[in-house]
Amino acid sequence: MGKATAPFEFKQCVSIVKSTGRKAKNLRELRNVIAKIGEESIFHHVYQYFLKGHMLEYTNDFAQWAGETLEERALAERMSCIDPYTLKSVNSVRHELLREIDEFLNCFPEPHDVVEGNEFYFNETVNLVFPVGVKTRNLAEFLVAIEHIDAGSIYYHFYDSRVRLGEGVMDDFSMWIEHTLFRKKIAEKIRAIDPFMHSIENIRECIKEIVEEHVRAEMEGVVD
Incomplete structure (x- = not known):
């Protein structure tokens, strides 16, 4: 197994x-x-x-x-x-x-x-961080979640993680996609999103477009 x-x-x-x-x-x-x-x-x-x-x-x-x-x-x-x-x-x-x-x-x-x-x-501020009960195991599930998750979750995983991880350019999303799903190209595209040029909702859309492109390619039998 x-x-x-x-x-x-x-x-x-x-x-x-x-x-x-x-x-x-x-x-x-x-x-x-x-x-x-x-x-x-x-x-x-x-x-x-x-x-x-x-x-x-x-x-x-x-x-x-x-x-x-x-x-x-x-x-x-x-x-x-x-x-x-x-x-x-x-x-x-x-x-x-x-x-x-x-x-x-x-x-x-x-x-x-x-x-x-x-x-x-x-x-x-006093920050309260808690799980929302949503877990994903592949890109397709991740895509559905990223479309509907609260903006505070996008902030936590895309912005706050850069401080928590101490990497500056690293975020939770790309970390998981690269090191758990082993999809480095997707992770690099997400890391290339400029955090200063977008609102949180724009960040959501950027990530959604990147992941959606690869999910669609997988459905068509094209894997990067």
């Missing part, structure tokens, strides 16, 4: 947002709070930015506030270029944020205040 394929178990990530009680009304205050705030807050505003249901112009909350509220778009674009998944820790992300802000403040040392109500509010 052949060895059974280890199933892919889908898990759900639910984030409960908590206020830290800290806020900033200008860029210097933002810089000073970023320097001292807990890692949980940095993680929330950078890594969990992708949990938002729609695409925004920048790639983290700090850059979004700098660009849209402070109207410092050059700084916002530089902050958006920080790729948290290529850095080894949350504190490394903090360091890069501070470096960009400090360089900007060296050129423009007197930042303006925003009007009351437009301050940057520092939050953090």
Whole structure:
């Protein structure tokens, strides 16, 4: 009897947002709070930015506030270029944020205040992760699941896994497809999806299209 394929178990990530009680009304205050705030807050505003249901112009909350509220778009674009998944820790992300802000403040040392109500509010999250009762053992089952699974599950397996696995470009989906199903080409296509250029729903569609193409090929007797 052949060895059974280890199933892919889908898990759900639910984030409960908590206020830290800290806020900033200008860029210097933002810089000073970023320097001292807990890692949980940095993680929330950078890594969990992708949990938002729609695409925004920048790639983290700090850059979004700098660009849209402070109207410092050059700084916002530089902050958006920080790729948290290529850095080894949350504190490394903090360091890069501070470096960009400090360089900007060296050129423009007197930042303006925003009007009351437009301050940057520092939050953090408590993450609850649990299995959703869906397991798949082959590409066809995986395709059905990826079409219907909750967006929080896509986030957990595609974005959060890059931090958990410590690989930067690795995600749970491609890991399973390559190392359990031994379909390296499919895994490489999934890894080639740019996490910064898509919303979670777009990520779902990209993965669906990749897997669907190969499932259809298998049905037609063509195997890569």
